[in-house]
Amino acid sequence: MKFKQKDKENQRIENISTTHLVVGIDIAKENHVARATNYRGKVLGKPCFFTNDLDGCNKLKAWICALLKGNGFQSVILGMEPTGHYWLNLANWCMEEWQVVLVNPAHVKGAKENRDNSPTKSDVKDALVIADQVRNGFYSELRLREGVYQELHVFMGIYECVNKQFVSIQNRIHRWLDMWFPEYRHVFKKWTCKTSLATLQLFTLPGEVKNMTAEAIYEGWKPLMQRRGSKQFAHELVEQAKRSIGRKEGAMAAKWEIDLLMRQYLHCEKEMADLMEQVTDLLTLIPMARRMLEMKGIGPVMTATLLAETGDLSGYVHGRQILRRAGLHLCEHSSGKHSGQVKLTKRGSAALRKIMYMTVISLVSNNEGFKRLHEDNVENKKMKRNQSIIKLCGKYARILVGMARAGDAAYDPEKVADGSKAA
Incomplete structure (x- = not known):
């Protein structure tokens, strides 16, 4: 299916009719500001200042209803910037009454001088600029995650946070070993093995260990391990x-520090295992997730993270929509005889951009179809390796949308290997 961005732009412009009241809202943590215009940009009424609670929402509703009645409008399109997380509750409430769309903050910043030729910035002015962006079609439809996808998004947010803590704790343990017992890795090549973890909980400082016998260390492991390591490890530890x-x-x-770090390490390890159990249960409820996991090179963490960022893939028309959402579409600066370098826009979700990139790298390493495509791009088409990865991100996005729109069709590696269209 052909997908052209200009078609979507025209549809958004045509969506604004003479019967629409266009409302722009400048978002803040506690107090919002709303301005209204008609489809031509004529300012209507006075600014509406309202709080971020139910009373404020009701005040906004009364203000909009008064403008509808006073000007004979029939519909409302309400635009706002996705500022942090402060806009989410208001957007959820407004969606029950009116059409809600989002405006890119970069567009608002670039257009703030259009009306008054002044760099002045204020909440009242920003709300009016947002309304202007909406009436000109410079907005995107609001796609809030629902049901299992929202659950997945929350869980993966928690997972990311816990994983950062987990990595930080591991780095601190590495540092502790380098400072206090640098010879420890001569005994345990992998300090995260069960015998090593038991040792770090019980016998850590060399000054204590060197005065112990191998038999005492071996017996000390018993309460923490069902199957103890070899006595050779205990003997080598003493030496x-x-x-x-x-x-x-x-x-x-130092002893107190390693005890604290080990408690934190074991706690984070358990938390991550519990989180993955919840995530795995959620993935079983999404047919598309099962199809994605059938692709060699993709695990549950990658699948869950991607679905958490994109939402229901059947709602996309073409893979390019995913690329634009991730900021993986291309841009260039050219003028006259000058042709600028083609780069990624990086205007979109950084989390989605990261998981798309990491997933394709895994596919290129483990999936035969993607491996052949990557080799063809590098060897025959003379692409740089990173350029090939970005190109394959588009291929992967089209495959996902194609599978979803075909009723969660199974992944066909032969089509990918032959370079035929998957979406």
Whole structure:
């Protein structure tokens, strides 16, 4: 299916009729400002200042109803900037009454001098600029996640937060070992193995370990492990402790620090396991998720993150819509004889852009179809490797939309390998 952005732009412009009241709202944490115009941009009424609560929403409704009655309008289109998270509750409430659309903050900033040729900025002026952007068709439809997709989005937000903490704790444990027991990794090549984790909870400082026997360490592991490591590990631990050049001053504080870090590490590990259990249960409720997991190289975390950012894929017409949502569409600056470098716009969801990029890298490494396409791009079409990855992001987006619009059709690796269209 052909998809042209100008067609969508024309549809948005045609959506604004002579019977529409166009409302722009400047969002803040506690107090919002609304301005209204007709389809030609004539300012109507006075600014409406209202609070971010039910009383404020009712005040906005009364103000809009008065303008509808006084000017003979029949419909309302209400635009706002997606400022942080402050706009979400108001948007949810307004959607029950009127059509709600979003305006890019960058557009508002660039158009603030159109009316008065002044760089002045205020909440009242911004609300009017937003209304102007809406009547000119420079807006995007609001696609709020619903049901299982919203649940998935919240869970993956929590997962991302916990994962950052988890990585930070691991880095701090690495640092602790480098400072206090640098020879520890000669015993355990992977400090996250079960025997190593038990050791870090019980026997840590070389000054303590070197005075212990291998048998005592081996018996000490028993309460924390169903199957203990070899006695050879315990013997080697004692020998390395005797040869350690780790720091000795401040040993009591160091002992307290590693105890704290290990408690945090185990707690985060359990939290992440619990979160993934919840996420896996949610993925079973989405038929498209099962199809995505059938693609070799994609795991549940990638699938859940992508669906959390895009929402229901069947609502997209073409894969380019996903690319624009992620900021993976291209732009260039050219004028006269000058041709600028083609770059990514990066105007969109950074989280979606990241997961699309990481998913395609995984597919290129593990999926035969994508691996062939990547090799063809690099060897025959002489693309740089990163250019090929970005191009394959578009391929992957078209595949996803094609599968979703075909009723969650199964992934066909042969079509991908042959380079045929998937959407």
